[in-house]
Amino acid sequence: MSLVFGMEFLMVVSIVVSLSYALAYLLNHLLRRRDQCCYMLAYECYKPPEETKLSTDSCAQIVFRNKNLGVDEYRFLLKTMVSSGIGEETYCPKNVMEGREETPTLADALAEMDEVIFTTLDNLFAKTKSFITSPSEIDILVVNVSLLSVAPSLTSRIVNRYKMRENVMSFNLSGMGCSASIVAIDLVQHLFKNHKKVNAIVISTESFGPNWYCGKEKSMMLSNCLFRSGGCSMLFTNNRCLKQRAILQLKHLVRTHLGADDEAYQCCIQLEDDKGYQGFRLTKKLTKAASKALKLNLKVLVPKILPMRELLRFFISNNLRNKKRHNKTSFGLNFKTGAEHFCIHPGGRAVIDGVGMSLGLSEEDLEPSRMALHRFGNTSAGGFWYVLGYMEAKKRLKRGDRILMMSFGAGFKCNNCLWEVMKNLDDVNVWKDCIDQYPPKSLVNPFMEKYSWINDDYLGFVRFQR
Secondary structure, eight states, rough: OOHHHHHHHHHHHHHHHHHHHHHHHHHHHHHHTTTOOOOEEEEEEOOOOOOGGGGGGHHHHHHTOOTTTOOHHHHHHHHHTTTTTTOOEEOOOHHTTTTTTOOOOOHHHHHHHHHHHHHHHHHHHHHTTTTTOOOOOEEEEEOOTOOOOOSSSSHHHHHHTTTTTOEEEEEEOOSOOOGGHHHHHHHHHHTTTTTTSEEEEEEEEOOOGGOOOOSOOOOHHHHHHBSSSOOEEEEEOGGGGGGGGGGGEEHHHEEETTTTSSSHHHSSEEOOOOOOOOEEEEEEEEEEEEEHHHHHHHHHHHHHSSOHHHHHHHHHHHHHHHHHHHHHOOOOOOGGGTSSEEEEEEEEEHHHHHHHHHHHHOOHHHHHHHHHHHHHOOOGGGGGHHHHHHHHTTTTTTOEEEEEEEEETTTEEEEEEEEEEEEEOOOOOOOTTTTGGGGGGGOOOOHHHTTOOOOOHHHHHHHHHH
């Protein structure tokens, strides 16, 4: 009897111990997940000086002074600018405005980066000084500039300027293209998993001055029509004591890379043309690569962000459509059940149109991206934050709202993420001087108004005058 009782006692003890271990593991897992949050505390977009504003006239002057262009190339450039979706208040690197695009120097490149990076960081630190009292409180520093790599690195340049701590974790990302901002945030998010109560700075910009294309290959001239000066500095933390200060919380992030596909890899690539001019080639295969990357990305992201009822509705609708093939009604996912706002990278009008059509978005959903493209152009990895700034300036971002960010970049990559708004946002930002003018009643392109009359005879005359 005592033996049986002893065995039963041991079994009970064993079960209790096992349950205790299981409970401890569960609590540890929950606590680890609790510490893996990623909050955005603030962001600061760069507004270049007025003397670098690229009006239609100054843009035309830059085009006409390229001695390598013929009549066909002039016609192509003017047609591209007319259909670009870009207005005449975007900004250009100083060396290009001064007519030195063919002879850029390292000093030009560094001056361009210093202006963007230090201006935005100064403003960011000033904005957050009530809870981040010194740059020495920054634990992680990530800079993404695709087309410039110098020694010492840009991160070292920042550490030196702001006298950051000797154990600051610094990372320099290059070659990531327009989606580099989300890549940098993904890196920060992974570092947050292993470091508690830390602050991170991410800086997203691009070096355009030394990379202005001066040749005549049409697929490489496109970058001159679309890309403009800009950038953004952002402050993140996983410190829950600062949660009440946060403006956004990262909920989900998915990255897709098609680098193994030769066609996708080569559709957006930096190289030299047959005359030795360096530039960035954008091929007609880009839209195909973007479509494929977006589909693969959404396969992973959709189950994370859309409610079960919408997934079930889509599944049932798809089955009905397959059974009734004569019915041509198109059934698609309603992305508005998972996000109230859509921050599509303002890479160009075709990109915005394509994503909008794929997701079934309205013109109101696409308005922030269209306006950011019109006002600031394609600022590469910094473009997201001009779109976000537009939403905030319009006072559209309310606590609990969700923002779906979608980007494409060289490689070829599609990187998307979902944010939750932590409080009603209405801070003064880079749009403060012009937000009342947007959206304009008509997005008539100024190039159409001023240069649509240009014909072959005039272009031939311009070429002869040179």
